[in-house]
Amino acid sequence: MRISKKILATSTIIVSALALAACGNQSASQKKKQVLNWSETTQLSTQDPSLATDTTSFQALLNTGDGLYRLDKNNKPRLSLAKSVKTSKGGRVYDFVLRKNAKWSNGDPLTAKDFVYSYQRTVTPATKSQMAFYLYQIKNAQAINSGKKKPSTLGVTAPSKYHLHIELTRPLSYFKNLLAWPLFFPQDQKVVQKYGKLYGTQAKYTVSSGPFTLTKWTGNNKTWTLAKNKNYWDAKNVKLDRVNEQVSESTTTSYNLFQAGKADETGLTGQQVAANKNKAGYHARLSSAIRRLELNQNKVKAFKDLKIRQAFSYAINRQQLANNILKDGSIPAKGFVPSGMGTNPKTGAQFENDAYVKSGVSYDLNKAKSLLQQGYKETGIKSIKVTLLASDDDSSKQTAEFLQSQLDRLPNVNISVQNIPFTQLISRQTTGNYEITIKNWQAVFGDPINFLDVFQKGSSYLNNGWNNNQFNKLLDQSENVYGNSPVKRWSRLVAAEKILMRDQGTIPLVQVAHPQLLKTDVKNVSFNPTGVPYDFKNVYFN
Numbered sequence: 001m002r003i004s005k006k007i008l009a010t011s012t013i014i015v016s017a018l019a020l021a022a023c024g025n026q027s028a029s030q031k032k033k034q035v036l037n038w039s040e041t042t043q044l045s046t047q048d049p050s051l052a053t054d055t056t057s058f059q060a061l062l063n064t065g066d067g068l069y070r071l072d073k074n075n076k077p078r079l080s081l082a083k084s085v086k087t088s089k090g091g092r093v094y095d096f097v098l099r100k101n102a103k104w105s106n107g108d109p110l111t112a113k114d115f116v117y118s119y120q121r122t123v124t125p126a127t128k129s130q131m132a133f134y135l136y137q138i139k140n141a142q143a144i145n146s147g148k149k150k151p152s153t154l155g156v157t158a159p160s161k162y163h164l165h166i167e168l169t170r171p172l173s174y175f176k177n178l179l180a181w182p183l184f185f186p187q188d189q190k191v192v193q194k195y196g197k198l199y200g201t202q203a204k205y206t207v208s209s210g211p212f213t214l215t216k217w218t219g220n221n222k223t224w225t226l227a228k229n230k231n232y233w234d235a236k237n238v239k240l241d242r243v244n245e246q247v248s249e250s251t252t253t254s255y256n257l258f259q260a261g262k263a264d265e266t267g268l269t270g271q272q273v274a275a276n277k278n279k280a281g282y283h284a285r286l287s288s289a290i291r292r293l294e295l296n297q298n299k300v301k302a303f304k305d306l307k308i309r310q311a312f313s314y315a316i317n318r319q320q321l322a323n324n325i326l327k328d329g330s331i332p333a334k335g336f337v338p339s340g341m342g343t344n345p346k347t348g349a350q351f352e353n354d355a356y357v358k359s360g361v362s363y364d365l366n367k368a369k370s371l372l373q374q375g376y377k378e379t380g381i382k383s384i385k386v387t388l389l390a391s392d393d394d395s396s397k398q399t400a401e402f403l404q405s406q407l408d409r410l411p412n413v414n415i416s417v418q419n420i421p422f423t424q425l426i427s428r429q430t431t432g433n434y435e436i437t438i439k440n441w442q443a444v445f446g447d448p449i450n451f452l453d454v455f456q457k458g459s460s461y462l463n464n465g466w467n468n469n470q471f472n473k474l475l476d477q478s479e480n481v482y483g484n485s486p487v488k489r490w491s492r493l494v495a496a497e498k499i500l501m502r503d504q505g506t507i508p509l510v511q512v513a514h515p516q517l518l519k520t521d522v523k524n525v526s527f528n529p530t531g532v533p534y535d536f537k538n539v540y541f542n
Contacts, residue, residue: 033541036243036522037263038534039254041393042422043222043247047214048200049182050122050129054426055442055533061182062532063226063243066210066233068096068115068164069180071535073526077176081110081186081209081233082164091171098162102233104188105208112158114186114209120144120151121187130430130460131183133453134444137175139167170483177445181531185209211238211537220423222247226536239540249393255517264522268515269394270327276517284329285514288340288443288530290451292333293403293507297465299435302384304465308375309504310359314368316406318361322510325402326395329513333361335501337451338511340530341443345486351448355494360501361508365409372410383412386435389428392419399438399509432463440512443530448493449479455505466505471496 042056049065052058070080079085082096102110119138122129123145136142139155155167168175178184188207195205203217208229217224226243229235246263248254255272257263268276276282295303295312302308318332334352341351376382390400397419404415415436420428428434443450454461457472478492500506514533518525524538 034239034241036240036265036536036539036541037257038243038245038265039257039263039267040245040247041249041251041267041395042391043220044217044224045423045426046200047203047206047217049118049185049187050127050131051200052182053130053430054422055440056422058182058532059534060214060224060226060245061185062210063212063536064206064208064210064214064229065182065185066102067180067182067185069176070537071177071180071528071531073524073538075526075528075531077180080180092168094164094166094168094175096164096166098164099233100162102209103231104191105213105229105231106188106191107231108188108190108207110186110188110209111161112164113161114188115164116154116156116158117189117192118185118187119156120154121192122183123154124151133459134178134181134183137168137170137172139169170480172483174445174447177531181444208232211235212240212243234537238537240536243536249391251394258517258519264519266517268328268517269398272517273328273515277515279517281518281520283516283518283527285516285527285533286329286331286339286529287512287514287533288338288446289440289512290333290336290338291330291399291438291440291509291512292336293509294429294434294437294439294464295507296432296435296437296463298432298463300384300386302375302379302381305375305379305381306503307371307378308381308384309507311368311372311375311410312407313360313504313507314362314364314371315410316403316507316509317363318509319363321399321402325398326510328395329515330510331513333508333511335360335497336441336455336506336508337448337497338443341446341448341451345490351494351497354490355448355497355501357498357501360504369411372413376412383414384410385414385416387416387418389418389420389425389434389437391422391425391438393422396438403438430463438509446530448497449475452493452496452500455500464506466503468499468503468505471499471503471505474499 040056044060045054045057046052049061066081068082069077072078081098081102083099084097086095104110121127123132123135123141125147132145140149140153143149144151144154157165159165186209191207192199198205202219203214206214211232212226213229215225215227223246228238228241251267251269254266258266297303322330322332334356337351339352344354388400390396400417404417407413407415429437456475457467474492474496478489482488521542523540523542527533
């Protein structure tokens, strides 16, 4: 049968149009599908790598930056901006050869000098980096940070454009993990000096070395976007076009967005966990993070008394907080150092079990009342009236209200609660401007020292007035005397944790869980319980 040219032409046009429409729809679908809508519970506080202290800021820095190493899906460090490395002098010296195709998002070449500048800037006293102590294992870093030596003497140099030389004070088993953390990422000197104090305060005052660039962040808004960085050296393996981030202090908001198909992920609390824990896409997400109650001895004289500190601790039913209030998979803390922080090199026992001090985390209201009365007698104080400072997210509010109800049962103790935005909370905690407060500490790497050195004398995080010379001595020995003797080092760390708990230098509450509901078509999401939680580099929609 013969088909007329007119019909054939018409058919061809229709088929072509359908094909184009299909292609257009497919393209739009693909484009839409590679956009991840993610929720956060707190705002960004900064995007200056030297000044960041909170998880949300570090997560954005991880995704807009890159390091000599980057953690893989199993949270193992793999070379990233460096293409090769040689170690010498028993693991004290690292020589990296950088990738020549690495660029900043503004087109500037990324070279070894960017690492030198970044590390020197972090340890320079004028920068006021609270995280500078993490670089103390680098030659002269501590002396520079204390103003005793010039930044130029730091044991990080650039012998040539793509050769980076790092000299440590001693071998460090977890150094590669540190190098995969944003504090150790490079910084573009030209950009930092151009923006000055504005650097890292808004998206337009940042520059990226990693998979994404930060956009739509004005410094205090609750939404921002991570857009694919076309100048990233490994851009071909980045599948997402962008990540839209939205802050929801209440999981009710993010959960409703998830249910409505407007979010691909949501955190869960309380009844939401119970309703979803058997569904596909539910993840428990127990992290190596501790939520604790901090008593400020510098602001409240009563807290200088050990019995009063112990009374506050004994008055808190951690089991009830975890199981009846939070109901999110968080577990009662066994100490300040959580699970996942390493095992005894001789016996294989977990650190939190070796260092467990029952009295430091037990509940006994009668004992609490008795200790408080003894403390009152010792100090001459007759009552304690303080304000509990906490963030304004759901979990923090619940915890604060619970602590208020628990502590108000103590004789002549009156607790009021003040919930403030997270960025304000960080600022006040940093300056020690609180009477009592709820703090979270998240691990960066899986070693007890990552927690214990928070309370070592000289730590920028130690602002509650607690100090113990024996504790300080044990930590110094663990790192500077027995750093290469695992068994002896372990015993010092265990002893230090026991001192912290027996002296109630802090009041651990729970090991934090972040239960999550994630759409099943979102692939390659890996959770890091001992560091920055999420790296979006390899995430994609199936």
